[in-house]
Amino acid sequence: MDLLEQHTRDERRTEAEARLDELADAGVVAVALPWVDTSGITRVKTVPLAKLPSAAAWGVGMSPVFDGFLLDDSIIAGRFAGSATGDLRLHPDLSRLTVLAGQPGWAWAPVDRYTQAGTPHVQCSRSLLRRLVASLAEEGLTVRGAFEIEWVVARPDGTPDDADAFAPALTGPAYGMTRLAEVSDYARDLLDALEAQGVDVDQFHPEYAGGQLEVSVAAEDPVAAADTALLVRNTITAVSSQHGLRVSFSPKVTADGVGNGGHVHLSLWRDGQNLMAGGEGPLGLTRDGEGFVAGLLDHLPALLAVGAPAVASYLRLVPSHWAGAFAAWGLENREAAIRFVTGPEGNRQSAANVEVKCVDLAANPYLLMAACLAVGAAGVRAGSRLPDPVAVDPASLSDDERRDAGIRPLPATLSEAAEAFDADEVLAAAFGEELHATVVDVRRGEVALLEEQTAEQVCRTTRWKH
Structure with missing residues (x-):
């Protein structure tokens, strides 16, 4: 601008x-x-x-x-x-x-x-995202994206001996109809509010963790997708408050529980064609579509500094928890950091996309979307190619098998992610000197802030912030 x-x-x-x-x-x-x-x-x-x-x-x-x-x-x-x-x-x-x-x-x-x-x-994340969208448009490319929003609802008064403790407001089983019945009036009011605000909701359902729910919305252009993510979260918080509920979007609400993800779905388009489908590359990707996904995969360690930006993020990002703890991609593989979604036969030209699973809702959605566009575009420009897709949980493979397949563990701490981001030339160029440095400085600041805390203390510190 x-x-x-x-x-x-x-x-x-x-x-x-x-x-x-x-x-x-x-x-x-x-x-x-x-x-x-x-x-x-x-x-x-x-x-x-x-x-x-x-x-x-x-x-x-x-x-x-x-x-x-x-x-x-x-x-x-x-x-x-x-x-x-x-x-x-x-x-x-x-x-x-x-x-x-x-x-x-x-x-x-x-x-x-x-x-x-x-x-x-120079440090406005929304302006950065606008610029990157415009840069892709100059190359004839557009991106459609959406954020999945997971959250937990809790009793506002915590537990009898700790008002800030997490006490789930729902008792039904994961994905259970009984949980939906418990939350029926609340869900109705939330969906009504989202519709009144022009949010195109695709799905709403109970999720896995205690008190956890999820809403998915339709794909939009990247700036609109980030705006919508912000609006949806605000609406969830407001409607929850009206119903006497407390909300957490934290990546890890309790140390022994399953955290909240904030998965990002992306598809790349040119001249009305979805480049994630109908091509001759792996799983039907076009060459540009493959390059975009390869760019994401290649830069995942650095991407985590904006996509999993909290110390608590790395309590969630562990193997065999459907969080995507390894830099791998695969068809409908929920243990891969990048899950490829073809969509149903007959609708693939419209529906095919990739889901970045290793990210969460501590992220600034504008920064995260901007980073995805920057590294994806770099992959397209470089003609990057993908390794073979992974069809199993990478944690089930031996170290030698993962090495032979080119599967890397993602950073296990925020410090490691910040170092990868600091060294990433593509993201440094896209973000600019000031914003790139500030992301690193803030991440290191939060590491220092929480370095003496136990996992449960980190969860407590972070629980009601996002």
């Missing part, structure tokens, strides 16, 4: 003014302007409805210090983040302005962060 010229500001103000009566008729009194920080925490400022035109034209002030925030709200002294000086402007994207069905009286619009001079902030 270029400098915000006066005519652009005037157009944004006019567009916002044209929406005021409609929003007032819907009962809106204020607009939430959220963004996601480097640690994956959603931060927000709000404006009264009458101030929306001014916010659209001139933005709302916010310190850049939040680029250096850790999950406990402490602040690193990073190379390019953490300073008390400076100011940014939060500019709402009115194309995503949404009346919040789960929060009466409120509307919502994600923001792009600009400098006072009217240029995009």
Whole structure:
């Protein structure tokens, strides 16, 4: 995006003014302007409805210090983040302005962060994703993507001796109809709210862990997909609160439990053709489709620094837990970090996609989607090829068998992922010097913050942050 010229500001103000009566008729009194920080925490400022035109034209002030925030709200002294000086402007994207069905009286619009001079902030993850989408478009390529959202619902008062403990609000079995019956009214209100907000829900179901649920939404362009992920999570939190429930999206809620994933589904397109299907490559991939998947696979260790960005992420990312702890790909293989999905016979041209399974909801969705696009595009440009798909749990193979098949274990700690990200030239070039350095600095800051904690203490520290 270029400098915000006066005519652009005037157009944004006019567009916002044209929406005021409609929003007032819907009962809106204020607009939430959220963004996601480097640690994956959603931060927000709000404006009264009458101030929306001014916010659209001139933005709302916010310190850049939040680029250096850790999950406990402490602040690193990073190379390019953490300073008390400076100011940014939060500019709402009115194309995503949404009346919040789960929060009466409120509307919502994600923001792009600009400098006072009217240029995009170099550490704005949403602006980064926009640029990478535009870069692919120049090559005739588009990506469709979606995030799966898993969460657990808990009793708001914890346990009798610990108000912050996790006490699941549902007792039914994994994927069980009895669990759905327990949550029937809550699920109805949640689905109603999502529909009212224009979210195209594909599926809703009980999941595996205690109190765990999942919602899947339709694929969109990458920026819209990240926006939708943010909106869905906000709606889940709001509707849960109305029903007296507490919510956690944490990658690991308890040390001995199954964590929440935040899987990303991606497909690559050119001229209306899905490049994940109808080709002569492995499992029907076209050459460009294969290159995209190979790029993802090659850069998975570094990708984890934005896709599994919490210390708690590595308590989830363990073998034989359907989390994808090995850098491998395979057809419908839920133990591979990249699961290839063909879709049903007769619908593959539309449905074929890859699912990145080793990531979770501690991630900033804009950063994660941007990283996926950057490494996938690098694979396309390099003509990268895939190894043979893996049809078994990689953990069931011997070390020699995995080595012969080119299967690598993914980083086992956030420190290892941060080091891989720091050394990754593709992601360094895509993110730019300042943002690339800040991701590394924040990850190292959170490692230092939690390095003396036990696994259960890490879960407790992280449990209610995401």
